[in-house]
Amino acid sequence: MVNLKLNLNRLSIFFILVILWSKPVLPQPYAMPILGSRLIGQPIQYTVKVGDYFHAIAEQYNVGMMALMASNPTVDPFLPRPGTVLDLPTSMLLPDAPYKGIVINLPELRLYYFPQDKNIVHVFPVGIGREGRKTPQMNSFVKAKVKDPIWTPTPSTRAEYLEKFKTVLPRYVEAGEHNPLGRFALQLAYGQSNYLIHGTNQSFGIGMRISAGCIRMNPDDIELLYARVVVNEPVRIINKPVKFAVEPNGQYLVEVHTPLSSETLDEDFNMTEVLDRFEDHKLNEEALNNALLLHYGLPVNVSI
DSSP: OHHHHHHHHHHHHHHHHHGGGOOOOOOOOEEOOOTTOOEEEOOEEEEOOTTOOHHHHHHHHTOOHHHHHHHSTTSOSSSOOTTOEEEESOEEEOOSSOSSEEEEEGGGTEEEEEOTTOSEEEEEEOBEEOTTSOOOOEEEEEEEEEESOOBOOOHHHHHHHHHHHOOOOOSOBOSSTTOTTOSEEEEEOSTTTOOEEEOOSSSSOTTSEEESSSEEOOHHHHHHHHHHOOTTOEEEEEOOSEEEEEOTTSOEEEEEOOOSSHHHHHHHOOHHHHHHTSSSOOBOHHHHHHHHHHOOOSOEEOBO
8 A cells, every 4th residue: 555655656757758658549348247247347467568567558458547556566567577467457346336327436446338228338447536626426417518628727726736836727728738628528417517527638647536526537538428428317426445246156256446535444344344245154254355455456256
């Protein structure tokens, strides 16, 4: 956990160095699982080559940077040793929410989109609100679709930039390369409708806690989502660091992500409560304890 925090301090400098080597690819949808299952995707391992960096690998496979770091905690994300085999976070349990519209699970740093009447789900890495500017949980819907949005920094954002960066932000920024909202945005009907799912004009921050509260997506991802989502589409934002599944083949699976706060840790990581969520206690408690402790963010079989 300490190493993860130290690594975060190096990310902003590192991204500047690797930006030209990153080549995003269009994401492919996941097939919905068979009836009774919550497991989607396939485990993929990647062998590090000379010149590889986590940021480029994350973009290549359209996974979050933090998710890739969590699933490979002993590997230096900035200088991974060639020949190292990485576990990619390309297999996951569906979130505990209705499979309809948009579902965002904050600890996962992932957005799920369930198209109506289609047996697929799109999964995208997202950036969410940083500490002090957290993204709220909500049951809402898409109020409006906005192409080429104008960015109007809030008074608190303008004050923050002035204090931290000695930068005076304009009262609004027109669409274009300097607009941090990118080319597409979905306005959510929550509160005063200040929360957006939007793109970005930067190549870092996806799959991290970095925004001022909005949901940030890769430009290609938000363009794909924008084209498919309709106004009034439901949007659920949840906070579930632990996901469970009893699979049709009898396996008990658990997927654990780093909680957003110590309060969530205390609430959701109680061993007795975890055991009670399964139908019985025929579990490999050592495997379960390791999953709860290490937060790999990958589905783990905890069956005996």
